[in-house]
Each structure stands twice: as structure tokens, then as C-alpha cells.
Amino acid sequence: MKLNLTVISLVLVAAVSFGLYQLSYEVQELEKDLKGLNKGISENKESVRILKAEWTYQNRPDVLQALSSKHLPLLLIAPYQVASVGEVPYPQVDPEQYSVPVPRHNPRRDYSPATPLPKGPIQLATFTYEGNMQ
């Protein structure tokens, strides 16, 4: 009994300390990971900063102006080129050119099948009371 207790407690101590050390190492590992991730984040942020600065530098108005005057046939906007949405005329459709029939109302509304539906509960298409195929 006494021996048993000692053995059990020793095993317990060993197991707990092993678990504790394992936990501690795991935590250390995780903290290392965290530090690495944080470093990566700050490095990425720094890169983003540099790239943003680079992007702004490449998009300087004088550079854009030089490029647009070289590649685009654009001139100064004349006053007549500016209009509000209200001033844009509604597209006029020529009735002769586009004589697509427009349905007056929903054609399905007046639809009635050629043969009237059988009365009573719904029946399977293959089933008749006479016992043969329809």
C-alpha cells in the first residue's frame, strides 16, 4: 500500500513535471513565433510605406501630364464638353427602325391549355383507371 502510494505519487510528479516542461517549451516556441510574426508585420508595414511613397512618386502630376500629352490625344476641357446628367437627351427610338413588337400584357395570363385538366386529385401521367398507358 505504502509502496503503491509512493510509486503513484512519483509517477504523478514525473508526469506533471514533464507536462509542465512541455508546456513551458511550447509557450517559448509560441512566443518566438509571435515575435517573428510581429517582426514580419512591421517589416511588411514598412514595405507598404515604401511602396506607397514609390507609388505617389511615380504618380506625380508632372509625370502624368508628360505621359498623357505623349500618349493621349487629350486637350483642355472646353466648356461645351461639360454637361450635367439632366442635359443629356433621352435616347429617341425610331419606331420604323426598331419595330420590335412589345407585348401589351403578360401572355401567360390568358393562357388556357387545349385539353382541360382531369378533375379530382392529381394523377400520375402513366396511370389511368382503365389500367393502360395514356
Add this chain to the structure above:
Amino acid sequence: MSELTWSTKSPRPRITLTPSLAQNLPDDNHMALRLEGSAKETLEQGRNRLVMAGVIFAICFIALASRLIGLAISGIGDEEVIASEADAPPPVATTESKRAEIRDRNGVLLATTLTTASLFADPKKVLDPKEAAAKLTTVLGDLNEATILSKLASAKNFIWLKRNLTPSQQYQVNSLGIPGLYFREEEKRFYPMGPLVSHVMGFTDVDNHGIAGVEKHFDEQLNGSGERASQELILSLDVRIQHALRDELSRHMSIFRAIGAAGMVMDIKTGEILGMVSLPDFDPNRPGDFSGDAKFNRISLGVYEMGSTFKTFTTAMGLDTGTVGLNGGYDATEPIRKGGFRIRDDHPKKRWLSVPEIYMYSSNIGAAKMADEVGPKRHKAFLAKLGLLEKPSLEIPEIGAPILPPRWNSLETMTISFGHGLSVSPLQLSTGIAAIVNGGNYIKPTVVRRDSEKRTAVRQVISAKTSDIMRRLMRLVVEKGTGGKAAAPGYLVGGKTGTAEKAVGGRYKRDALIASFVSAFPMNDPRYVVFAMLDEPKGNAQTHGFRSAGWTAAPIVGRLISRIGPILSIQPLDEESEAIQKAMFIPINSREKKLASF
């Protein structure tokens, strides 16, 4: 009979007392009782000690266990980490400890802080200086091979080779694999727009402390040191307008071979400055390479006698105080002689001129008489209300104070009426004009973005009615008067020319002019004030040798407004339409004798 039994199986002796023990019974039992008593005492003592020790140990273990459980639940064993995490407020503290960014009103980056690598060498550890120098010059083209060699051959153990490399340069130097070269990370303020926003922006010193422009004014805020630390600073500038302004100014500066130019665009309702350019300018990335003249802000620091643009204030004053009506006028036949001065007109009409004519033809005689009638005292008070007599407030340190005449009597009032004798900065002039055309409210200028509703320091300077007449008069100048070249079709530009001789050493230099044009648009409901100025323009064949403002400064404004109108989403108007003509109508009441009358 009593029994004392040792129960062998039991770990401790058990004393069984029979009832006879309680009674005093025969002598042989007495021995047994004594023995029993001492055994009991010893055993009791031992047991008590054991229990005490057990309790102490139990307390210790419970304390340890509870601590363990507590730690296991909170998950952190390091008090230092807890403390530092509780103290640091934002999670982005690592990167945001840098000097804050500056952006324009649309969020375009104007200034940022980058971590750059600086290259230094430990010459003692460089194995082959010659080869190293040759290799380095292939990557860093702007370095001289001989100087690198002399640096690498020196006996020091630390020497800077190049500060603030670009990331690609750092990569290239790294891939050269020269031993003895190292990098050190440094912070560098970077201005992606270069010289475009130089004067407003200012620049910083090597330690990233602002020493000019908004960098200085908001230094504490940008550095994140004071209570007002901010993540970023948003200016009222618009990079697109700033560029258009700079482009037009520099083009016209070279066309008219001027020694300098300046211009600004300002929102008259909020006082926000959308563009502010002073040429020549500098690159804030390397301010050391530019002269003091390039760093001089002609808009806010320079004070000039602005010339005829002051007639706007004179006319507004005359009309607002009621000394002259719109139908009134003055005789401008003869030049005025006063106190050894002779006031004459540049384009003499030699007849009676009505108020609109005086303004339209820019008559010095008429303006002088108009101001003289108001009187020096009221004149001074009126200009003070417009903020022309005191140092204006703006969020940059480079602000010039106006130069007032030593005395302000009738003669000074006469000369100041057409813009001589009082030097103000273009910033003050534009703010004053904004107050004249926006309905008479003086609004403090700013370079920081403002909410359009929030106005600061509004004071009524002139009545709304006078303001309306002034708008029509300014439009008249562009339509029929001296500022015809400032017309931008569709944008209903109105303005006033100003040509002043530069005062150098107490005398006016006839060949050195300041040509300026101040305007507002669209005149039926003004939104923006545009100012342009050329320092010492020279006439050319296109202007028939003229160098007055109507020929040199006005075209800048005309071109500029057609460029920035669409950016500012101003709806172009049909200037010939009846409604606009009616809104801009002003009776001229000329008494000019027409040949057609007979």
C-alpha cells in the same frame, strides 16, 4: 480488569479503556495506568506535531497550487509583459512611432517617413579597397571612385559612404558581397511630390525636426511628442491644382523672363488654400542644395506694393461708406500734384470718369480722389478690417508683416488708394479680395483642411450689396477693361490687374515691375479666388513689348481657370445668356462724347 491492547495491524497504538479503569482499582492495575498515561502523552504529542507539520505543509502546497492554477488561467507568467501591454495604447505602436504623414485634401501623400539604410564601412576590415571602390561605383553611380578609395584606405574604423540608400541600391550593394561594409537603419523624411509643394510643406533637419513650413508649425503634433499627437496631417492643398498653378506660372515665367512668380488659389467660403506656389522653388528632399531665394515664399513672406489691385478696396470703401454712388465719378482730366508728387494715369482719358470707369480703366487720379474724399482715418480703419495692416495668421512660420507708411495723411491715403506706399503680402491681398467678393465676410486663411460648415473668425467688412456691385465691377474689368486676357470662357472670371514699380532703395525702379492679377470665379456666385504675380516680367513680341499685368499676369489666370475649373467641378456657364448678362449688368454712365452723336 483493564486491558491494554496493541492492535498490531493499526499504525498507531490504540488504547482501549475498559470501564473498570475509571474506578480506582487494585494496585497492579495502577502500574498499567501510569504506563498508559505516559504512552498516551507521548503519542498525543507526536500526533499533534505530525498534524501541525501536515497543516503547515498543506498550507504551503495549497498556496503553490492556487498560484499555479492562477498562472495557468491567466496564461502569462511574466509581469513585465503584462505591464507593457497595459501601457501601450494602440497595437500599431511599433511603426507609428515615426513622424506622422502629411496628405493633401484628397489623401495624396505629401510627406512620409521611411526607414532607409545608410552605408558605412570599417576600413580596417575591407580586404581590397581598390576592388571594393571599383565595385561600389558600378552600383552607386553618383559616387566618385577616388573619394571612395581614399575613404576606404583611411585608418579610421568607421566612415560613412552614402546615407539613405534606396531599397534597390541596398540590395545591389549587399549582392556585391564586399566585406567590411555595413548598413545602419536611419529614418528619412521623404517628399514624393518633390518641389511641387515645397513652400507650404517646408522641410526637416537631419534629426527629423521641422524647420520650415507646416513641418515646423505642426512639429510637435507630427513628432507625436506633445498632447496633440496625430496620426496624420491633412492639408487643404489639392495636388492637381497645385500642379496646374505651378505649371502655368513656370511657363509664363520663362515666356516673360521674370525673375520670380507666385500664385495661389483659395476657397472664399472656407478660407482654405488649395494651391500656393512661389517660384523659384526648391526640393524639400534636399533643401541644402538650394539658395535662400528659392526658399523665399513670395506669397506669404514677401510683401509688395501691389499696385492697382488696391483700387478694388478703394472702390469698395467708397461705395460702402456712401461717399460716392455708382452713378458718381471724379474728374480725371488733370494729374494731381501733391507734396512734390504727381499722380497721373497710365492710360489717360483726360475727362470725367464714373466709378465703374475709374475701376475699369484703372485710373489712379480717380482712385486717389475717391480715397481722399473718404479720408485717411476711415481709409486706415477699412484696410485694417480687411486684415491688410497686421501680420496675417497662417499655419506656416514664414509670414511677412505688412510695411505701413510712417505717417498716414491725405497724401498717403491717395497713394495707397492705387496700391503704392503700403506693402502687403499676396496672401493678405487674396484674403482681402475673398472678403470683398464673398458677401463681405472676412475669413481667416488656412492651409489645413476645414469642414465647409465650420467657419472661423468671420467678421463683416462690407455690406452684401457692395459685395455684389464689386463682383460686377470685377467682371467688367475682364469683359471690357484691362484684364481681358484673363477671360476663361464659361467660367465668368472677374478680376483686377495690378502693375507696380518695385521700390528699391527708397526709389521706384521704372524697369522693374511687379505684375499681378487677382481674380475670382464664377462671378455670379464666386467660389474661388485666384491670384497670379510675376516679378520683373519683360515684354516680348507677342505682347508688343508691354509688360503690364494685363499682358503678362492676366493670361496666367485665364489659362489656369480653364484648367482647374473642371477639377473644382464648377459648372461652365453660357456667358452670353440673358440671365448671366442681367446678373452681371452694371451701368457705366460714361460721359464720353461719342462721334456718332452728330
